Amino acid sequence: MYSFKNDYSEGAHPRLLNALLETNFEQVEGYGEDCYTQKASAILKERIGRNDIDIHLLSGGTQTNLTAISAFIRPHEAVIAANTGHILVHETGAIEATGHKIIAVEVGDGKLNSLHIKAALDSHTDEHMVKPRLVYISNPTEIGSIYNRKELEQVSRCCRDNNLFLFMDGARLGSALCCEENDLELSELAALVDAFYIGGTKNGALLGEALVICCDALKQDFRFHMKQKGALLAKGKLLGVQFLELFRDNLYFDLAKHANAMAGLLREEISQAGFGFLVHSPSNQIFPILPDRMISELQKNYSFYVWSKVDMNNSAVRLVTSWATQEEAVLAFIKDFKALL
Amino acid sequence: MYSFKNDYSEGAHPRLLNALLETNFEQVEGYGEDCYTQKASAILKERIGRNDIDIHLLSGGTQTNLTAISAFIRPHEAVIAANTGHILVHETGAIEATGHKIIAVEVGDGKLNSLHIKAALDSHTDEHMVKPRLVYISNPTEIGSIYNRKELEQVSRCCRDNNLFLFMDGARLGSALCCEENDLELSELAALVDAFYIGGTKNGALLGEALVICCDALKQDFRFHMKQKGALLAKGKLLGVQFLELFRDNLYFDLAKHANAMAGLLREEISQAGFGFLVHSPSNQIFPILPDRMISELQKNYSFYVWSKVDMNNSAVRLVTSWATQEEAVLAFIKDFKALL
Amino acid sequence: MYSFKNDYSEGAHPRLLNALLETNFEQVEGYGEDCYTQKASAILKERIGRNDIDIHLLSGGTQTNLTAISAFIRPHEAVIAANTGHILVHETGAIEATGHKIIAVEVGDGKLNSLHIKAALDSHTDEHMVKPRLVYISNPTEIGSIYNRKELEQVSRCCRDNNLFLFMDGARLGSALCCEENDLELSELAALVDAFYIGGTKNGALLGEALVICCDALKQDFRFHMKQKGALLAKGKLLGVQFLELFRDNLYFDLAKHANAMAGLLREEISQAGFGFLVHSPSNQIFPILPDRMISELQKNYSFYVWSKVDMNNSAVRLVTSWATQEEAVLAFIKDFKALL
Amino acid sequence: MYSFKNDYSEGAHPRLLNALLETNFEQVEGYGEDCYTQKASAILKERIGRNDIDIHLLSGGTQTNLTAISAFIRPHEAVIAANTGHILVHETGAIEATGHKIIAVEVGDGKLNSLHIKAALDSHTDEHMVKPRLVYISNPTEIGSIYNRKELEQVSRCCRDNNLFLFMDGARLGSALCCEENDLELSELAALVDAFYIGGTKNGALLGEALVICCDALKQDFRFHMKQKGALLAKGKLLGVQFLELFRDNLYFDLAKHANAMAGLLREEISQAGFGFLVHSPSNQIFPILPDRMISELQKNYSFYVWSKVDMNNSAVRLVTSWATQEEAVLAFIKDFKALL
Structure with missing residues (x-):
């Protein structure tokens, strides 16, 4: 029996396991302040081509979504997401558990566009309703489709025009960026979205998502939120070593x-x-x-x-x-x- | 420079890494439903000597504390903890972030006793105050002291007499149980506390805590809470393999x-x-x-x-x-x- | 300019204001433990024909909804509501702010039926999704329609068969029960729903909703939840006097x-x-x-x-x-x- | 039997009830957008001597505390309060229920000073602990003592120097400002604290607290928070009429x-x-x-x-x-x- 059920049935790419073995007995700082996490962060900044971004390594997608979104918005603010959005249906109400409503938008192909976003804004007009503040998209989407540059630029512009943060769930970002049809570069994402993550769990790591915070307003005190949500691993090196290995060449x-x-x-x-x-x-x-x-x-x-x-x-x-x-x-x-x- | 700063500076015991390597390419179920997690659970039940307990593997201490406590108690219910309690001071308000007050009790040696607990009960008398419902203790405590059997029995009896759940943070439980002065067996804990965990992160694993739920009333739907709090790893095998290795003989x-x-x-x-x-x-x-x-x-x-x-x-x-x-x-x-x- | 905008443009029925004037200088207990609140509660129980119910007086609809629902369900549990449901769109995410997702069901006439409920249950199957636990209906609905006995019995049976609590928002319950087409008695509601409220704000009171908890499992510690949510008025008499006046004869x-x-x-x-x-x-x-x-x-x-x-x-x-x-x-x-x- | 138990045993001052009677049948806007609430707000601004402040009328103290504090601070931020602070012990964990820890400071006379505040800051140093962000004081305190100008200036300066919001619970503010020993004017408070409230419930009103937000950063979207917490009364006029009557001359x-x-x-x-x-x-x-x-x-x-x-x-x-x-x-x-x- 061979499984095509998902992309997390196996462990990690052997190079990552080897890197863990080789560094196993080094004594390093805890909680993501080790040299490997720092190097991974530096390499990711280089790859993205921006020094003014913050990188944080977290364990999984739900954890990253809930930690980021609850850190980014205020209690009365809400998230706009496609009806297929992972946070909407497959995370056991993780976002609502942090106090925020998700406004679901019916879309056919998993992708939000500016019309969807404007419709959500138009139906939320005063203090008797939540205030839309963050747009959640996934690339690739939960049903495998991807955003091309023009589509993402349109969504990005709409968000900026309407004071909305744009957050991209990149649990499978590698696959999106490596599609034949794709015309987006990793280095362009940071200019178009306010935060996104580069999924490791589904692309060769034992676990790990690299959250990239591009928007200055969202950076402050993020490690506090990670700790509060249980997302700061004591042995943060576990994530740093793996991302370093994934990105020190083209492995990812x-x-x-x-x-x-x-x-x-x-x-x-x-x-x-x-x-x-x-x-x-x-x-x-x-x-x-x-x-x-x-x-x-x-x-x-x-x-x-x-x-x-x-x-x-x-x-x-x-x-x-x-x-x-x-x-x-x-x-x-x-x-x-x-x-x- | 050699570090005595903490017990999470290094990686994992080599046997655990080898076990990960050996099982790396097996395709298994995700989210902790793999055979390794199941075997680890079975072995832990055997070691504890009880079949009527539930075992869940989580990534770290803060995550385990917040997931368990928020699952166990209702919105108006509170936790009693020693002033040195990890959840009180070193988890960035993780418990409060789930909505619950922690009632701090001043103790000298890190250990709660029945007098402390009764004092907290006596000062919380009506609906204008939170209702104490769960007692949080750590063994060993955050300052290295341990509970002996008599002390734990007294705390346990006090909790049962007063309708309080007793939860033991066992981030360093191995060390407590292996102290020369210790007179408690792992197999006795399940009879004395309602839930506890067996820390892996600080005793040989890359990451991982094995939560043991002994009290029937606390078992229902626990995996929902794990998922909601971002604590259900896609590659749950990562935890299962390690705990299996730690407990298949006396390694732990x-x-x-x-x-x-x-x-x-x-x-x-x-x-x-x-x-x-x-x-x-x-x-x-x-x-x-x-x-x-x-x-x-x-x-x-x-x-x-x-x-x-x-x-x-x-x-x-x-x-x-x-x-x-x-x-x-x-x-x-x-x-x-x-x-x- | 005469207003048909809503049913809360004016103050209170003069008899209620007079009752407040007459009792104004009596010294009574605070926080709803006064004799008027107790009498109002006794009269409501008599009207409903049940002694085994709990009555609590709260200030407004949103406050009652959020206090009750957050008290009734556990963190991973969710509410099923019609897409027109007040809690879904016109309460600024009050329910989500207490941590719970609302599952919206598209209905034409504001009314949920058992097919809607079963569809919601069928699409929530495991721990990766929230667990539906409470059905929220309004009678009359937000668009003026009402449930007849047969409809409510069907919904009630469906809820009991599926271990769901049934909660009825009765902000305008008086209007529903006094419709010519209505065939439901106040005294029947307690047998069909687990909790409901009798709206005062929109039917003659300055403010006030009388929450009726019928289901034993939902009664415990409810005053704790009221206090925690800011719903326990120091001068609770204000609500007690008004409900007593509304129900001591047929005024309501x-x-x-x-x-x-x-x-x-x-x-x-x-x-x-x-x-x-x-x-x-x-x-x-x-x-x-x-x-x-x-x-x-x-x-x-x-x-x-x-x-x-x-x-x-x-x-x-x-x-x-x-x-x-x-x-x-x-x-x-x-x-x-x-x-x- | 005459009661000296509290200051909320009776109803309202007769002038307030008369004002409610006289305006009873006027049709006005709901949710605090009526002319009486607006006039009350204008008069309060005049009394305080500032036009750049926001006034919101809420029902009670706990409701005001929880709505304001949860609106003012972010998830990882905490409140510093005296061990006698009302929010700490007598509000059933209302603040924690919104996700925030309260750091208790032991004080003898109910009053915080800058040394207490600095000690709390000094013991909260990194992301493993909550971040103190708001100082909660009561004037008079819960045990009847009052802040004089010099004391309040010192606390205020300490807060500004340390990027802390200063919030004053004024449930009994009238009594503090009318003490013989008092040397603070209502008009001075707005310069010294970031937000405070003027208690009506305990000084002549049926219910009502007038929250004054002085700090620009705290003003945005406050009505969203009120609605979400169930604090926006449909018949907001009930509060407006009373505060207008209390402050249109020196009645308060x-x-x-x-x-x-x-x-x-x-x-x-x-x-x-x-x-x-x-x-x-x-x-x-x-x-x-x-x-x-x-x-x-x-x-x-x-x-x-x-x-x-x-x-x-x-x-x-x-x-x-x-x-x-x-x-x-x-x-x-x-x-x-x-x-x-």
Whole structure:
């Protein structure tokens, strides 16, 4: 049984584990004040091309979302998010638990645009309603689609025109930036959003997300918020060593490219066989619509999620690839798939 | 420069890293539903000698404290803690951030007893005040002292008589249980407290605390709380593999014994040289009171915290040992110390 | 200019003010422990026909909603509400500020039914999502519709079958219970819902809502929650005296009937003139759809809200009547309205 | 039985009730946007001598404290308060329920000074602890003492020098400002504190506290916070009419003077009889230390709180007077008291 269920089934890229082994007995400062975390931060600033940004390493996506958002906005302020937004449906009310409402906007392809944002603003007009203050987007989105530069510029402009912070969930940012269709550079993000994070957990690390705070107003006292939310690891080196290894050369991007390439193989074959997809997703998650009997057959050797029923006889499934996905497993899947045509 | 500053300066015991390496490419379920976490849980239940307890693996102490306490009590309910309690002073208001007041009780040696608890109950009498509902203790305490069986039984009885939950912070539980003076067994704890945790971060793991919920009333839906607080790691295996390795034989206790033995060497020599201690601490933290000029000399080769000024010429320092403390470093410290007499 | 904007434009029914004057200099206990509050509570229990319920008097609707809901559910639990629900859109995130997500359900007429509730349950299946635990309904709804007995019984059964608390916002409960179409008795509510409140602010009082807690599990320590949320008035008598006066005879219901009768006059005339309504609303709020030019003319002498644009030339307006609405004003409005036909 | 238990046993000054009666049937805007609230605000600004301040009317002290403090500070920021501070012990954790820790400072006479504040700052040094950001003082304090100008200037300077907001709980502010020893003017407060409130509930109103926000940084969006916390009354006129009546001439101060004069009569006689007091309290609360047998005798005809046991045979009691205290009752008490000497 090979799993295409998600991109966190395996551990870490061996280089990261080796780096942990090699540095294991060095005595370093705790709570992210070690030299490795500092070097990782310096390298990330270099990669992003900005020295005036703050970098913080946290353990996971929900933790990063809740710590950042609750630090960034005041009690009466709210978040605007797409109805597919991870914080809206798959984080057990983590944002609401910090006191903030999320205003859900119905979108088809997982992506917010300026019209969505303006509609949310127009329906929140006075002190009897929450005040929208932060726009949450994910890139890639939770259903695999990505923002191109023009789209992100439009959202960014809309936010700035309306005094809204723009926060990008980058749990799978590597995959977005390494898509063939992508026209955004990591270095451009810092100019377009107020804060974003570079996901490590789903791209080669044991755990870890690198939060990048670009907007000066959001930087102050952030480590207090991390500590308060339980996000300051005693052995912060664990995160620093891994991000340093991911970014000291192109490993992070190479891993994302591999994940995308594996998804690409699947997409290509399924597409050529004449099947459609629930959504256009150029990243490492694809949602082909397949006959239910074919799905049942495939499930004998592969695990993956059946996403949604499309009609009486067909369903969309989710296939996820990662840095660790073996090409042989993909080829085997394709072979089995073809045999079912 | 050798550090006696804390017990989280190094990484993990090599056996844990090896176990991570060996299992690295296995595809497992996410979010703590993997086989390693399940096995770790089974072994811990066996060690504790109870099948009717729930085990959850979390990343760190603050995260465990805030997730557990906010899950256990209702909005108007409060925590009773010693004035030295970690949650009271060193967690950036993490408990208050979940909405709960901590009632501080002045104690000399870090340990709560039934008189302290009753005094807190007596001063909280009606709905104009918070309602005490949970007693937080640490074993060992934040200043190295430990509870013996009789003391813990007394606290436990007081809590049960007064409808209070008893929660034990065990960030350094290994050290407490392996002290020479200790007369408590791990297997007895589950009968005396409603929940406690077995700290991994400070005893050989990269990160990880094993929360043990003994009281049925506190078990329900705990994973919801973990997810909401950002405490459910996608790659939960990271914690499961480590705890499995720590407890599949006596490694956890062997590491704690080593830490205690190293502290014992220091305690013995300092004591024999005629110096006193701020508090009686049989665990892996000691607080000798030394002349300031001696402290300055020692700081040239060793890092440690100066804890508090005792008089014009003397201060208490904190020396912490761990599973990773090298005996040679301890002996070197002792030699340097003696040379200053 | 006469206002049909809302049902809280005037002060209190004169009998309530007189009762306040007459009892003004009596020295009584504070914080709702006075004899008037106790008598009001006793009379309400008698009216409801249950001795095993708890009554608490609070100042306003938002305060009652947030105090009750945050007292009733645990941190990971969520509220199900219609998309028109007051707590969802017009309370500035008051519920979320206490940490709870509200799951919005799209409904046409302001009323939840068991299918809506089951759909919300079906889409919240595990610990990665909030756990639905309380259903919030309003009677009458925010758009004037009311629940009949059969509808409420269905919702009630669905909640009990699914371990959900049922909470009814009764800010305008008097109007609902006094509608001609209504077939529910006050005394039946306590058997069908777990908690509800009887609105005073919008039916003759200066301020005040009487919260009725029917379900034993929700009663404990409720005054703690009131105090914590700033809802325990020092001079609680202010609320007790008013509710006592409203319920010592039929004043409360007489006032509601008057409000409904005034709305009835408006509804009847507008209907007879051939205009439709946005929603069927038998209570004291009506939403006729009128030509925009007629609206403009009416606004010269009457204030009311234009609710929503219906098409190029017509809009729905909201006309609200109350215990204080003068029949002459209604007749004048009707005369002016007819003159515009 | 005459009560000296508190200053909220009676209703409102008759002029306030009359004003409510006279304006009862006027249709006005809801939620504090009525003309009476606006006039009350204008008159208060005039009295305070500042146009650049914001005035908001809220229902009670706990509600004002929790709404203001949670609006003023960020999640990781904390409040410094005296150990006697009302928010610390008598508001059921209302501040903590909004997420903020209160740092308690032990003081003898209920008053904070700059040394206390600096000590709290000195012990909160990094991100592992909360960040002190607001100093909460009460004037008069909870035990009747008052701040003189020099003391308040010192506290104010200390706060400004250390980037701390200064917030004054003025639940009994009238009594403080009308003490014979007082040398502070209402008009001076706005220059010395960042926000304060003028208590109505305990000085002649049915309910109501006038919050004055002096510091620009604290003004924004305050009505959002009021709404979210359930503090925006639908019939806000109820508060506006009362404050307008209290401040359109000297009624507010006359009432406070009466309360103080009544306390003065008691203080004078008890003092002349040779008894001491627990604390020097020139305001409307006094804490004489009396023989227990005398207390028992007095309790036959008067109700008051026994505050604390002083020694085997003597206890401190609390006697509170108010705007409504009858001089005959005070004289009767004195007569009975003397008879017991």
